[in-house]
Structures are given as structure tokens and as C-alpha cells.
Amino acid sequence: EDQVTQSPEALRLQEGESSSLNCSYTVSGLRGLFWYRQDPGKGPEFLFTLYSAGEEKEKERLKATLTKKESFLHITAPKPEDSATYLCAVQEMDSSYKLIFGSGTRLLVRP
Amino acid sequence: GAVVSQHPSRVICKSGTSVKIECRSLDFQATTMFWYRQFPKQSLMLMATSNEGSKATYEQGVEKDKFLINHASLTLSTLTVTSAHPEDSSFYICSALRGGSSTDTQYFGPGTRLTVL
Numbered sequence: 001e002d003q004v005t006q007s008p009e010a011l012r013l014q015e016g017e018s019s020s021l022n023c024s025y026t027v028s029g030l031r032g033l034f035w036y037r038q039d040p041g042k043g044p045e046f047l048f049t050l051y052s053a054g055e056e057k058e059k060e061r062l063k064a065t066l067t068k069k070e071s072f073l074h075i076t077a078p079k080p081e082d083s084a085t086y087l088c089a090v091q092e093m094d095s096s097y098k099l100i101f102g103s104g105t106r107l108l109v110r111p
Numbered sequence: 112g113a114v115v116s117q118h119p120s121r122v123i124c125k126s127g128t129s130v131k132i133e134c135r136s137l138d139f140q141a142t143t144m145f146w147y148r149q150f151p152k153q154s155l156m157l158m159a160t161s162n163e164g165s166k167a168t169y170e171q172g173v174e175k176d177k178f179l180i181n182h183a184s185l186t187l188s189t190l191t192v193t194s195a196h197p198e199d200s201s202f203y204i205c206s207a208l209r210g211g212s213s214t215d216t217q218y219f220g221p222g223t224r225l226t227v228l
Contacts, residue, residue, distance in 0.1 A: 042222060043204045043206075046216055087154065097215050099157070
């Protein structure tokens with residue numbers, strides 16, 4: 001059965017304290033792995049798509065990496081405005097384009 | 112960018128009434144849209160896949176007669192919650208699929224908060 005597991009469930013950081021979020025996945029064939037950011041009461045905001053092991057993508061203080069079993073979202077010198085829930089999702093190599101979401105990591109960055 | 116809108120953003124209705132939620136892709140055409148619901152502090156749960164010009168595909172356990180989906184154009188999908196009950200209260204989010212092959216990304220709307228009294 002396809003699964004996506006994110007850890008930790010919640011993470012509290014001081015402003016400037018770098019850390020990483022983990023997303024481990026089990027899927028028969030990976031078309032892509034997606035990272036989204038979700039603020040309370042809003043829809044998810046697209047951040048990155050990774051397609052193959054070894055791929056990396058960056059956007060401001062965020063950097064996403066991918067292996068055959070997991071993905072990491074590295075946050076460098078976070079700011080309070082980075083506080084949000086970060087969602088990981090995988091898309092199978094089928095024709096449905098459906099996303100299988102993890103339960104998310106709630107990040108709080110304190111000033 | 113890729114912008115997806117939803118309307119209304121918030122709706123309160125009485126038990127037994129029907130509620131329609133619209134999802135629009137504003138700057139691209141979307142053959143496929145998706146409908147999710149999200150409970151507090153939980154992740155997104157896919158309800159159905161909406162395909163333009165054809166019947167929606169519902170996930171296991173989702174009542175198709177209760178959650179009616181219509182995808183009449185390449186920029187509009189609607190979800191109608193029929194005979195709503197308090198247990199249908201939730202945050203409903205749509206997404207639109209943009210591009211194809213290696214650029215198939217779901218872009219999400221801002222969500223609709225449904226409260227059934």
C-alpha cells in the first residue's frame with residue numbers, strides 16, 4: 001500500500017535556527033514528489049516538485065532533496081514568516097495524477 | 112503563476128439544505144480538477160477527481176449522490192453538497208491540474224469553510 005510519512009509532526013525553532021523536515025514514502029512507481037506550504041485556514045501553496053533521486057531544488061530559505069525512499073525539506077536560517085504546515089505528497093506513475101499526502105509538519109519559528 | 116479561486120470562502124447553512132461550491136482556474140485551462148476535504152489538524156483527504164466533459168471519479172467511501180460534481184468547462188468545476196448535515200461541516204479545497212508530462216502540478220484554491228447547523 002502506498003504511504004507517505006512525515007516527521008516530526010511539529011517543530012519549534014528559534015529564528016535563525018536551521019533544521020530539516022522529513023518525508024518518507026512507499027510507492028510502486030514515483031512520478032513526482034511535491035512539497036506544499038499551508039497556512040491556517042488557507043489552501044496549500046505549491047513549493048517544489050522533485051522527480052528523480054538526487055534532484056535538489058531551492059527557493060529562498062528552502063531546499064528540497066530527494067532519494068529513492070525519502071525527501072528532505074531543509075530550512076536555512078528560518079524567519080517567523082516561515083511558520084506554517086509543510087505538506088509532502090507523492091504522485092504515482094499512473095494516469096490519475098492523484099496526490100497521496102502525508103500528515104504534515106507544523107513548523108513554528110519564534111522571533 | 113497559477114491561480115485557482117473558490118467561491119464562497121465561507122458558508123453557513125441549515126441542515127437539509129444544499130450548498131454549491133465553485134472552483135475556477137483563472138489563468139490556465141484544467142482538464143482535471145480535484146476535490147478534497149480537510150478536518151482540523153489533519154491532512155487533505157481526496158474526495159473525487161473531476162474531469163471536464165465526463166463523470167467524476169469518487170474515492171472509496173465518498174457518496175457520489177451526496178457530493179455532486181460537475182466540470183462543465185476547462186476552467187470551472189462545482190461541488191454540490193446535497194442535503195447537508197452537521198457531519199458534513201468541514202474545510203473543502205479544490206485543486207486544478209496544470210500542464211502535462213513532467214509539469215503536472217496541482218494548484219490549490221483557498222478553500223471553503225462549510226458549517227452546517
